[in-house]
Amino acid sequence: MILILILSAIVAIFTVNLWRARQKLPKGPTPLPLIGNLHQLIYNAWKNGGIVQGFNEFKKQYGNVFTIWMGPIPSVHIADFDVAHETHVKRANTFGHRFSNGGMDYIREGRGIIASNGEFWQEHRRFALTTLRNFGLGRNIMEDKIMEEYRYRFKDFKNTHFKNGGIQVNASSCFDLLVGSIINQLLVSERFEQDNKEFERLKTSLAKGLEKVSIFEAFMPVWVLKSKLMRWRTKTTFEPFDFIFGLVERGIQKRVSAIKNGTHIPSEEGEDFVDAFLIKMEKDKNEGIQSTFDLETLAVDLYDLWLAGQETTSTTLTWACACLLNYPEVVKEIRKELTEVTGGTRSLSLTDRPKTPYLGATINEIQRIASILNVNIFRLMEEDSIIEGQPISAGAVLTTQLAMLHTDEKTFKNHTEFRPERFLENNNLEKRLIPFGIGKRSCLGESLARAELYLASEMCVFDTLNEFFSFQITGNMILDFDFESVGAAPRIQTPTPFALMKRPPSYDIRFIPRSK
Numbered sequence: 001m002i003l004i005l006i007l008s009a010i011v012a013i014f015t016v017n018l019w020r021a022r023q024k025l026p027k028g029p030t031p032l033p034l035i036g037n038l039h040q041l042i043y044n045a046w047k048n049g050g051i052v053q054g055f056n057e058f059k060k061q062y063g064n065v066f067t068i069w070m071g072p073i074p075s076v077h078i079a080d081f082d083v084a085h086e087t088h089v090k091r092a093n094t095f096g097h098r099f100s101n102g103g104m105d106y107i108r109e110g111r112g113i114i115a116s117n118g119e120f121w122q123e124h125r126r127f128a129l130t131t132l133r134n135f136g137l138g139r140n141i142m143e144d145k146i147m148e149e150y151r152y153r154f155k156d157f158k159n160t161h162f163k164n165g166g167i168q169v170n171a172s173s174c175f176d177l178l179v180g181s182i183i184n185q186l187l188v189s190e191r192f193e194q195d196n197k198e199f200e201r202l203k204t205s206l207a208k209g210l211e212k213v214s215i216f217e218a219f220m221p222v223w224v225l226k227s228k229l230m231r232w233r234t235k236t237t238f239e240p241f242d243f244i245f246g247l248v249e250r251g252i253q254k255r256v257s258a259i260k261n262g263t264h265i266p267s268e269e270g271e272d273f274v275d276a277f278l279i280k281m282e283k284d285k286n287e288g289i290q291s292t293f294d295l296e297t298l299a300v301d302l303y304d305l306w307l308a309g310q311e312t313t314s315t316t317l318t319w320a321c322a323c324l325l326n327y328p329e330v331v332k333e334i335r336k337e338l339t340e341v342t343g344g345t346r347s348l349s350l351t352d353r354p355k356t357p358y359l360g361a362t363i364n365e366i367q368r369i370a371s372i373l374n375v376n377i378f379r380l381m382e383e384d385s386i387i388e389g390q391p392i393s394a395g396a397v398l399t400t401q402l403a404m405l406h407t408d409e410k411t412f413k414n415h416t417e418f419r420p421e422r423f424l425e426n427n428n429l430e431k432r433l434i435p436f437g438i439g440k441r442s443c444l445g446e447s448l449a450r451a452e453l454y455l456a457s458e459m460c461v462f463d464t465l466n467e468f469f470s471f472q473i474t475g476n477m478i479l480d481f482d483f484e485s486v487g488a489a490p491r492i493q494t495p496t497p498f499a500l501m502k503r504p505p506s507y508d509i510r511f512i513p514r515s516k
């Protein structure tokens, strides 16, 4: 009897507290003590075939902004561009603090760029942006580096994957190597090779991990995730991240030793991100500054840049090819545009961007259809505020659900259709496409990613790398090569609708010389 009374009292206290807290939050379904709305979220996602579709059910009932309790934590979801702009751009400071719990904080522990906050974040984000810019981000040097990697990679594939008159590769492996090498060159001046066992292990386990990481890992405190009770789940989910961090740490140690024994002498600005960071460490030390730049924070910054820069871009490129394989008429239209711009005698350059609106529109449409984050990363409210006329209290977490914005029927009519023309018919549409996020925590690598997508999309369509085939090309390279899927074209449908990341299907692709 006493036990029942105690339990009833506990439930009553929880219920009253929940009721009070809900008065200070945007509308949403009624939560239960302890589990919040997890049961409704799981049901909605399961019933509608994915987490984005599940969120949409809440939007239908509660509008552009709604609260879902992830267990005891209220999470507020923005599902409208204007609200995202009003909060994240116009009131950027109120809505710019990162929520770092669970999986986000697993290795970082408040450090790095993605999950840190305050002065630490400002310093490290600024440093990373300046350093990447110095190494050519947004300038021609970057274009050269990207094109050099493309050439290298395809020459290599020609030697290892040439079959029945064309190069046959797995699309995501191809882009993993390419993008991994570009980012690795910037960070540690090393490219990955096809037979690199560490890279293979890293990619296989990362893919497995990313398929498993769900909203659950985003909200569970780190100590729960690290507990023995959770080992059955976290072993596969977090093992790849431990492995990557180990690789990063070993890379740093290698560089430090090389500098010590004189086999690596950095130039004034350094050869890569690691050099630049070590130079900054030394400078702060010499000036007697109490610095947040040390070997441990270097490892976390590198880990962040690698994770954020590799999988996102490679996944988008794999989606890009899947879309293009399904829409040969789009490929034809881009060919026409690029033939006009390049005269058919040279490859594309970033400076051609203003002259290639159709290719630009196609990349936009690819990023819209891909919307690679089923669930965007969260921010944390540090103070009480108002959002679309509704209160939002300090302690709530919030995010703009990019995939919901990109599938909003009001903005993107017939959103399941792949139709680049929509961006040409309506110039305002591009502003409402925000694959790199919005506000002061938006993507740090946007320029690099945009350059990679622009130059690589051209590569997908036209295969500009004539030199790896033995015959001389006299006309436009665009017209010389074609590509096709091996077997049926991949479906533009994700195999991971419940994970945080929306991965593309796995498929093989063939690059074939076109007959003249």
Ligand code: HEM
Pocket: 098, 113, 114, 115, 125, 304, 305, 308, 309, 310, 312, 313, 316, 372, 373, 376, 377, 402, 435, 436, 437, 438, 439, 440, 441, 442, 443, 444, 445, 446, 448, 449
């Ligand atoms: C197609 C490729 C990419 C996509 C779609 C993408 C998307 C995103 C998104 C949605 C965010 C979260 C923004 C927010 O909180 O509102 C983000 C953050 C971030 N991205 Fe990217 N990203 C890409 C490529 C890259 C690259 C190449 C790098 C590194 C060189 C990078 C580094 C980062 C970092 C460091 C953050 C955290 C920024 C902060 O919290 O201050 N990303 N990205």
